Structures are given as structure tokens and as C-alpha cells.
Amino acid sequence: MKKIVDRDGCVLSGLDGKQKRHNLTASLAVALFFVISAFTFMNFLFVLSDCAGSIVCASPDVALRDALRSAPIILSFFLTLSGLMTAHTFYRNESPDILRKKAKKHATIGIVTGTVLIVYVTVMLIAGRYLSIVEGAPSPLYPLDSVLYALAFVAAGIGIRAYLGKAGDEPLFCGPSRPTVWKKGRGVRSFFRMIWLLTGLYGFCGFFYSFFIVDFRVGYVPYSVASIFVSFIAFISLPVWEFCYNNLTAEKRMKKTLPPAILYLAVSLAATVFYFLALKKNLDGPSNVGFGLLPIAFSASVNLATLFVVAVPLVVSVAALVKGIFRRIKAKE
């Protein structure tokens, strides 16, 4: 069997042409699905925020009506997430067995979610809950666009299952292998990584949209810049982690944990301090210049969600710092 793992510093060193191609395809797929997941997550948050607003204002009937109408938006997020997870499984390629098992699982989730979405829209149309297949809002083609999106995922899911089924014992995918997630405390790790991922998606979308919706009005520049900076810090750790840190071999990672952790902590702290100074300068900034970036915070008229976006990078960097210190001590022993 071809050696697909190179632990000589970087997992990308010494790859042949086919391995490079597979690695590039998997990396691009992860990046693409991350971006699409971010946009679908923002839509999901918008739906959720509006429904939460209705519930808070004692109109659960309106919340239910809206949730039923927007279920395809909610399902589209989970659909995209299944795509991200599938692509990520290939990218990590922990072992041929894990790859086959996990990729099949995520592809199946995509097929099931997509099918549910298509059936749901069909039933809603027949029941007259949608006035037309292109009822409009939030896009001109809604809910038809959701159906087409789901169809693409169902087709892709079937394709992936067929690809993995065809492989038999011979690995069809030969991209580099990256370290496995530790079995110890896997559940807790997965939970916190999911929070990290969701905050990263939120941050990426906020960062992207901020160039279009943040309003640099006179007097609001500090807050506008701070909100862009905080969004950036909220997501940047993810690509650094995935595309830089995880390309190191396990030995290298043991040595290289501490410096980026210290750097990220410093940047996160700077972002937090900057954010609060900007807020002090523009106490009405959040609600006046592009609060579309923070839908939950605005709906609830509280600053908690904003604090959450500021806090998660701090938690991530502190966790990385603790890990780095622990590894350094262990290495000395």
C-alpha cells in the first residue's frame, strides 16, 4: 500500500502528483463549503432571530407560522453543514476506514436532509401553505431555489456513496492523512469545536457582509471598524488551525502549539479591548451601523451575543495556550 502519511515536519511534504491533486481538491471543497455554510448559517440565524422575537413578544403562533415557512432555510444550513463535514472528512483522511465510515455517514445525512427538504416543500405547496413555488422572499425564487439546492446535495451524496462503495479495500482517495481527534473526551471536544465552528461561521459571514452593510457614518467609524475587526478575529483561527496547524506532523505540533496560541491570545485581547473602547465611543453604534451582523443581539435588545463573539476567540486562545503549556511541560519530562 502506498504510503500516504509523511510525518517529516509537514504532512504535505513529499506528496506525489495524485496526492497533491487530491489534497487540493479536498482543501478547496472544505474552503468552499465553509463559505457556503457561513452564508446559510447567517440565514438560519436571521430566521431564528425573527421566530425568537415572536416568541418573546408572546406570539408563538406567528413564530410557528414563520418557522414552517422558513423550514427550507433551516434545512439548507444543515444540508450545507453535511457537505462541510463530508469534505472535512476527506481533508483529514484520518485513516481509510474512518474516512469511509464518516464520509458515508455525512453523505447519508445530506441525502436524507435534502430529500426531507424536497418532500417538505412539495407537501407545503400541495397544502397551499406556499402560494407558489416561487413565492418570493428571502430571494425571488424561494422556495424553488432551496429545492434545487437540495437536489444538488442529494445527487452529490449519492455520488459520494457510490464512489466510496466502488473503492472496495483499495483507497480511492490518497490525500495526506492528518492527526485524528483524541478519543479521550471526544464528546466534550466535539461540542466545543462545534461552538468554535459556529462562531467562526458567524464571524466569517459578519466579516464578509460588513463590507456591504456596515455604515461608516460620521461619528460611527470606531464602532464600524471594531465590528469588522471582531468578526475577523472570530473566524481567522479556523483557517489557521485547519490549513496551517493541522498540516504539521504530530511531533511538530507538540513543539509549535505555544507561539500561535500566545499570538492569538494577544490579538483576541486587542480585539476585545478595541471593541469595548469603540463601544464606549459609540454607545448607540451597534443599533445604528449595520446591526444586521448581530441578529440575535438586536432581536433581544441585549449585548450578550456581541460579548459572545468577542469572548469565543478569547476562550479558544486560552485553551490553545493551556494546551501549549501542557505540551511543553510534557516534552521537557
Next chain:
Amino acid sequence: MKKHLICFITAAAMLLSFVGCSAVQKSSEHLEDYVFNVQYHDDFNILQLTDIHWNVNSSTKASTAYLDKLLEEVNGHIVAEQGESAKIDLVELTGDMFMLANSYHLKTFIDYFEKKAEEYGFLYAPVWGNHDRHALYSPNKLAKEFREAPHCIYFEPNDDLYGRSNYVINLTEDGTADSAVAWMIANIDSGASFSETELSVSRDYDYIRPEQTDWFISEHALAGEDVPVIAYYHIPQDENAKAWTEVTEKGSDIKNKYFKLEDFADNGKEEFASDFIDRAKDHNLKAAFMGHAHNVDWTFEYEGVVVGLGVKTGTELYFAHIDADSEDEAMRTGLKSVGITEDFDLIGASLVTLTGRDGSFDLEHLYFNERENGDFAVWVKW
């Protein structure tokens, strides 16, 4: 590499400083800029639509179908009451037209109102609500679209006034600035919300700031001290809650009517109380109408000024279901005041008819619900 980085940071800082340094207009030196002139006639009809709240979950098809029927009902009512030539003259959109919306909603909304303005012959004037700033479009885009819409009256200068847009519509004899002003309509941005400190967990709803009141008084002086005024804005100011306390706790004999089924959602703090009505009432303010709290259309008369919330338009976000058999004191009081004996939803519109140049006007609330066996439409006079 270092040099490049320094250049990049310097360029970014310069760019940002330029953004923050564009010229700020002094409102007191450009009072005429804030004025639109529209021709006045007796029985000038102003329809208030408020809190339409198009959002990511809205069906624009369903919502416009509701608005179609609502406008038809209002137009029919006006024609029946005032004659064939009467029409809706002005539509005041008193904030929260959107919430968690995107550019598609924005375009569809303006296209719709342009079409209806053409059909019924009205102009429309939007006022910012707290949620209109809360979307996946830039607030600048919303402002630009409104400015460019042919039937929309809107103005947003880069000025020293609080809020994005404060402007007045002077109803003059011939529709130009050359003739006498019969009525003034003041459209004021009551803001959104603010933190008391940078560490506050909660936020307070905004209020009309003293400099906006100063500006209003200057605009009124320009139009003429005797000109009667109606103000439209989004967030209720402190007078509403104070009047409610006077009526319910002190038993004051203040004329009041309609429903009050939740708080007014003002900031409720004395230090952030607005001086607008207190000072504007000495400048011929006849009425002030707003939105914001969907389960309230309670209206009262305070020292000669009629102050009240418009009826929430449409079914987005939340609205009250009125139960004719309810034991709830507030609902029973509201029902008694409007004389309706069946269940209905507290949605519809409000209509003001300016009956004379002396400051007289009529106010009616329309409760309009779509129903399969014939729509529910009840008009209740103030």
C-alpha cells in the same frame, strides 16, 4: 515586507479618517433643505401604516395581498365618506418597515409602494424605526432607494442632528414654498437603542433628542408660528406611559381610547425622557403618532395634543388577538372603548383627515383582518 505592511496600515488609517471627515451640515443653517412642499386641500387624508416588518420569514406575496385589500378598503371608505374625488393623499410609514430583511425585500417593498402610489395617487413618506437598521443591506442603500423612488418623500443629509432622517412636509396652498403653509407634517427619527455604558448587558430604546426638538422649533418658526403640526415618529416617548399612569392609577379624566395590551417599549427612564412633546406643544403641535409597540394603539389627549400609536399593519413578528370574551381588564377596557363585540386581530391602519386650516382633524382606526368568509373591517372614530 515591513515597509509594505506600514504602507498598508497607513493607507487604511487615512482612508478611515477621510470617511470620518466628510463635511457635516449644520441643520440650523440649512433649514430650507429639510422642507418638502405638497399642495394642501381640506379633507387631506394621511394614512399611517406602521410596523409592517418584512423579514426573512415574510411571504411578500401574502403581505402584499393583505396590503392590496387594506388600501382598497381605505380608499373605498374615503370615497364613501368624502366623495368620488377624495383619495389617500399621503401615506406615513412610521418605521419598522423591515427587520432582518435583505435587498430583495427592500426592492420589492419600494416597487410595491411605487405601484400603489401610481394607482391611488398618493405620496409616501418613510420614518426610520429601530429595526429598519437591522438587515443585510446597508442603511445607506435603504436611504438611496427611498430618495430615488419618484413618489417617495425622503431626505437624509449628513448633518448634526441625531438620527438618520428628520424632515418636514409643508402642506401649502399651491404646493410650492411660495404660498402659505396650511399644515406642517414633521417626520422625526426617534433612533433605535443605546447602551448606557460599554459594559451594559441590556440596551435602552432611544428617544427624540433635544437638538431634534430645537430643529423642529426652528422649522416651525420658518413655516409660521400659527401653522398646526402633526408629528410622526416610531418610538413612543415618555408621555404615553405617563398618561397611562395618570388614567389608570390616578383616575385622571384624560380623553383616551383604543387598546393598550403591552408596555409602550420606551426606555422608561427619567434621565432619557424626551422634551419633544413638552416643548412642541407650545408650537402648535396638534398631534403625534407613532408605532413600535404592536399590541398598543392607545390614544389620548394631553394638554391639547392628541398622542397615540397607529394600528400595526399586517401580521409580521407579533400582534394581539382580541378576545371579545376576555376577562383581561386592559382588553375589556379597549373593547368597551371601540364598541366591537367579536374576536379580531389588532392589525390594520390609522387615518387622519385634516379638516381645516385651523388645526382641526379627524382620526379613525381601521381594524382589518383577512378572513375566508369575508374580510373583517371596522372603522373606529377617535
